Amino acid sequence: MSKVQATLGIAVLLAGVILMTSIPDLYLIALAVGLSVFLFGMAMAIKPQFFVSYLMKTTENNVLLSFDDGPDPVNTPLVLDILKKHDATAMFFLIGKKIQGNEALIRRMHAEGHLLGSHSYSHDPMIGLWGRKKTTLDISAGHEVLQTVVPEAGNWYRPPFGVTNPTIAFALRKCGLQAVGWTVRSYDTVKKDPEKLLENLKLKIKGSDIVLLHDTQPLTVSILEPLIGELKRRNLTTKAELN
Numbered sequence: 001m002s003k004v005q006a007t008l009g010i011a012v013l014l015a016g017v018i019l020m021t022s023i024p025d026l027y028l029i030a031l032a033v034g035l036s037v038f039l040f041g042m043a044m045a046i047k048p049q050f051f052v053s054y055l056m057k058t059t060e061n062n063v064l065l066s067f068d069d070g071p072d073p074v075n076t077p078l079v080l081d082i083l084k085k086h087d088a089t090a091m092f093f094l095i096g097k098k099i100q101g102n103e104a105l106i107r108r109m110h111a112e113g114h115l116l117g118s119h120s121y122s123h124d125p126m127i128g129l130w131g132r133k134k135t136t137l138d139i140s141a142g143h144e145v146l147q148t149v150v151p152e153a154g155n156w157y158r159p160p161f162g163v164t165n166p167t168i169a170f171a172l173r174k175c176g177l178q179a180v181g182w183t184v185r186s187y188d189t190v191k192k193d194p195e196k197l198l199e200n201l202k203l204k205i206k207g208s209d210i211v212l213l214h215d216t217q218p219l220t221v222s223i224l225e226p227l228i229g230e231l232k233r234r235n236l237t238t239k240a241e242l243n
């Protein structure tokens with residue numbers, strides 16, 4: 001029995017108990033709100049692995065830098081240049097609709113030893129509210145457009161906004177994709193100060209972590225070189241490896 005089935009089973013059982021004992025409506029409403037809040041929390045959190053199971057770490061004494069939301073014609077080449085300069089490899093989760101027109105960049109990523117995964121086709125903020133058919137079409141289209149450019153790309157998927165639910169879990173099973181999570185979130189899309197971003201990452205990162213970054217951000221490009229330098233000083237490698 002999956003966690004979802006177990007939760008639904010408990011919810012049905014509780015609803016039965018409530019109906020049988022005629023608990024006042026207020027308690028019923030509170031219970032429904034509580035359950036909704038819990039399920040929403042589980043849809044947004046990746047660590048409990050409630051709806052899907054994620055790959056959550058890289059090899060020992062290594063840090064996997066993962067970049068979402070690319071390819072970006074301006075910033076991605078700069079990220080690739082820095083990684084190449086430091087003999088580092090990373091993982092890129094690509095948005096399907098951005099792949100078209102940036103095929104050479106995707107081939108460069110693969111040629112330089114980086115791992116490639118899909119980040120849906122549309123990256124639509126409403127993806128968590130869609131039905132099975134629409135969700136599966138979007139996730140499979142994102143994967144297929146990547147495979148058309150690099151047939152050797154892996155069957156990896158990073159959920160946009162970290163959102164999962166039973167529908168997304170269904171689509172991943174249908175498409176044969178494995179979700180890849182992260183252990184350190186940089187918040188590089190909302191932070192403004194490069195010093196603070198770098199300091200925060202230095203504090204949080206340890207061996208076998210997967211770091212969530214975005215190769216769409218000039219801010220991220222600006223801290224990448226000092227970050228890799230710091231990891232090197234700590235004898236941590238930066239290689240595209242999953243564990």
Ligand SMILES: [Zn+2]
Nearest residue numbers: 068069160161
């Ligand atoms: Zn994203």
